[in-house]
Amino acid sequence: MDAFSHIRVIISMILGFGVAQLLKNTVKLIDHPTKRKSIYWLHLCWVFYVFILIILFWWWEHRLEMVQDWNFFTYLFLIIYTTLYYILCVLIFPDDINEYGGYKDYFFSRKNWFFFFQILVFVIDFGDSLLKGKDYFQSLHWTYPARNLLHIALCVVGIKSSNEKVQIGIFFILLVFDILFIIQNYLH
Numbered sequence: 444m445d446a447f448s449h450i451r452v453i454i455s456m457i458l459g460f461g462v463a464q465l466l467k468n469t470v471k472l473i474d475h476p477t478k479r480k481s482i483y484w485l486h487l488c489w490v491f492y493v494f495i496l497i498i499l500f501w502w503w504e505h506r507l508e509m510v511q512d513w514n515f516f517t518y519l520f521l522i523i524y525t526t527l528y529y530i531l532c533v534l535i536f537p538d539d540i541n542e543y544g545g546y547k548d549y550f551f552s553r554k555n556w557f558f559f560f561q562i563l564v565f566v567i568d569f570g571d572s573l574l575k576g577k578d579y580f581q582s583l584h585w586t587y588p589a590r591n592l593l594h595i596a597l598c599v600v601g602i603k604s605s606n607e608k609v610q611i612g613i614f615f616i617l618l619v620f621d622i623l624f625i626i627q628n629y630l631h
Contacts, residue, residue, distance in 0.1 A: 446513035446518065447507055447508055447510065447513070448609060450507060450513075450518060450521055450522075451504070451507065453521075453522060453525070454501075454521065454522075454525045456502050457522070457525045457528070457529050458497055458500065458501055458525060458528060458529070459532075460529055461493075461528050461529040461531070461532035462494065462497060462532070462533075464529075464532040464533055464536060464538075465490055465493065465494055465532050465534060465535075465536055465596050467492065467538075468536040468537075468538065469487075469536070476610055477528075480596055481544070481545030481546065481547065482583065483544055483545060483546035483547035483550060485550065485607070485611060485614065486535070486547065486549070486550045487546075488548040488614050488618075489536055489550070489557070489614060490536050492614060492617065492618060493528075493531050493532055493535050494613075495621060496531070496564070496621075497532070498586075499621070499625070500525075500528055502572070502629065503571070503572075504521075504525075504629045506575045506579055507521070507574075507575065509575045509579055510574055510576075510578050511574060511600075516600060517574065517577075520567075520570065520571075520574070521571070521574075523565075523567075524567050524568075524570075524571055527560055527563055527564045527567065528564065530560050531557065531560050531561065531564065534553055534556055534557045534560060534587075535557055537549075543609050544549070551605055554601060554602070554605070554610070555602045557601075557603040558598040558599070558602045559598075559602065560600045561594065561600045562594075562595050562599070564597065565591045565598075566591075566593050568591055569588075569591060572587065577596070583628060584627065584628070586623070586624055586627055586628070587624075587628075590620055590624050593616075593617075593620060594620075597613045597616060597617060600613060
């Protein structure tokens with residue numbers, strides 16, 4: 444098995460664990476309605492958003508076939524980068540929130556970590572895109588760096604603000620921008 448095929452398997456495995464975390468806990472909300480804590484719609488919006496981020500990441504990593512020089516540090520970089528997505532999944536939807544009053548309480552108590560790991564994802568994403576080559580990076584148009592920088596800036600705001608309306612605004616701005624990004628780069 445070549446390096447590209449091997450890293451593709453590892454990435455798929457790690458991302459699969461993340462998607463399983465999101466799906467398992469979403470189904471638990473339906474499957475055990477009397478045992479669940481109070482559902483918070485904004486929390487579920489972020490669950491959906493992380494799911495979309497993982498799908499986008501999986502799609503982006505298809506371009507790893509462009510990488511010519513594989514070495515240990517490239518391999519390690521990609522495994523660490525992928526692991527950040529798994530961490531996001533566990534942070535946004537843990538298996539147990541019994542020590543919290545509900546998902547709203549949980550979200551606001553852990554939002555700093557959630558947004559911090561999103562910042563890491565989008566900073567490291569620049570390195571991931573450059574790994575695929577200058578031509579690939581340039582093919583993403585101006586919207587790619589704008590998307591990442593906007594995401595980083597709004598996550599900083601997310602860390603600093605506990606205002607529910609600000610949190611809702613962050614979610615909708617990022618969702619709309621990512622939908623436009625998908626349309627521009629992947630649906631033509």
